[in-house]
Amino acid sequence: MSGPRDWSPGGGRRRGAVRRILPVMLVFAVVVGGTVYLRGDLQNLLGTAPGSARSAVATHSFHSESGPVGGRCEGLPEELDADADATLTALARCLDRMWEAVLEPAGVDYEEPAEVRLVGSPEEAACGTEDFDWAGIYCGGEAVVNVLVEGGPDDGSGDGSDDGSDDGSGDGEVFPVMFTLAHEYAHHVQAIVGISAQDGSEVFDEAWSRRLELQADCLAAAALRDVQPYLLNDLRRSLAHGTETDATEEDAAEQRASHGSSRSGALWMLRGQREGTVGACNTWKAPEGEVS
Template sequence: MDWQNLPQSNNVEDQRGSGGGGRGGIGGGGVAIGGAGALILALIGWFFGIDTSSITGGGQTQTQTQQSQSATQTQTGGQPDQTREFVSRILGSTEQVWGNVFQKNGRSYQQPHLVLYSGQINSACGQASSAVGPFYCPSDEKVYLDTDFFNEMEQRLGGGGDFADAYVIAHEIGHHVQNLLGISDQVDRAQRSARTEAAANKYSVGLELQADCFAGVWGKLSNGQTHLTQTDVQQAINTATAIGDDALQKQGQGYVVPDSFTHGSSQQRVNWFMTGFKSGDPATCNTFSGTNINESNLP
């Protein structure tokens, strides 16, 4: 993937090292879990949007990880921070692609900000830790990203690579697009009126799969600059496979509960990403077929 020549965004806020480091372990009756147990809990938290820090405790291991991350992310000798540059250029590319898509449909694209952080962060949606993983907050229209997630995704989940990392960012920008189009509000209302948790989860799955599809649309429309290879595309497929709800549930608890899915199965995530990638058309990202979500506003 050629990302070095992508346009840079001015909307990256780098808050790494600006406060909120590691936290101590749980006192009193709390339980500190180490090794593989803590890792699995953290991974489940990342992809299900659950803050597991109150279970895993954090402590010295988390602090050491953050210190190591800070040391590697900021280059010595006055060299630029490659992680920040990568994120800035991927974000810049999404701004260019979605700006063009919206303009062609008589709309104006409002660019989101992306916040880089380490450990924990305060957002308009509340306080979050790295256990939550990358997320989009509609209240302040910002994407929040602890870049150590990229390392864990590659080392622990079998995903990773430049285009896989770009896919993660593009997925979160997909949520911003949904917010601008009013789809997120529709889903929120539908979930609040759902009679069962399983029914509410189906709306969440539709939202996440559409964000995957929008990420694929970006991948297709930016390909003239990124010159993607089949290896690059396979990286995204591997990542989508690794972060499917069924794959994570098998890893975390040994069995699968489809009614509890909130992001979609591995196969669903791959299929919808590829739908967007093959078409380059957001109108193909109709993940809410058969529901009361109106997607007529898709650009």
């Protein structure tokens, strides 16, 4: 009930004050609550989630202001397979020079990884991770690049005691390891420019991980496009046809979920190889179907 008889000076004033403030508070609560609750949807609506051209990572200056990626690798041995260690060490130096030049126009000071470890077994990696199912791994905290070199890091170098099976035949055996090295270097670059540190503001999940990994594949292909174009073609094609895997079904599914399918990997490698730019490797604005 309400009407003239309910009116009293004090109560009326109080009710009036509540009546004025309450709607404002309600609207405020709905806006704040709604923003928190619908954050992901709002990001989609406003176009700031990964997968949108307007997301913070997609518009990062790394993609628009970096210099071209690629170039020949001076100092790389003629026979790539003769001494895997020497080849990978020379490639690491090339990648340092390359990324320093690429990042300069974007105003980013490149820093070399603290260490490049050519390990004979995953247990020797610097990260101390329990995950031993990898060909290469980048330890973000320590800035250490680890690459698994089959047969041990000393295989084929120095006295060359037991390298009867791969004595520099030059059939590109070491090239997949070179690609892994370039991929881990790309993770190092992503860390330097701050892309892999976006997990504070963006949702960190498997979809996010796939964009990060496929970008690293693309950047690795761009980095090696002039170094060994034919071997890069072979590797990309074998990936596209899914002939490279001997993993269990479960491992393969996990790999697909966090790194993207082989088909997606091949697609992004092709883009990096063709274009040779960081912008061509902007997986962050790609539709979901290209990073699945």
